[in-house]
Amino acid sequence: MKEYKVVTPKLGLRNRVQNFEDILNQYAREGWTVKSIAVNWTSVVFERDKN
Numbered sequence: 001m002k003e004y005k006v007v008t009p010k011l012g013l014r015n016r017v018q019n020f021e022d023i024l025n026q027y028a029r030e031g032w033t034v035k036s037i038a039v040n041w042t043s044v045v046f047e048r049d050k051n
Contacts, residue, residue: 003050005032008043016041 007027011019020041024034032046 001050002047004035005046006043007046009041011041 005027007023009020009023011023024044027046031048033048034044035047036045038044
């Protein structure tokens with residue numbers, strides 16, 4: 001069974017790309033994989049196997 005998480009990243013005005021990369025890496029360390037990224041990075045859907 002899979003579980004999903006929808007995140008609306010708060011990136012700020014400076015270092016947007018770096019902040020976005022940090023968010024993706026943070027969730028990857030927790031076992032999440034990116035399922036979808038909305039236009040303009042407004043939301044990200046993550047997926048992982050439920051324990």
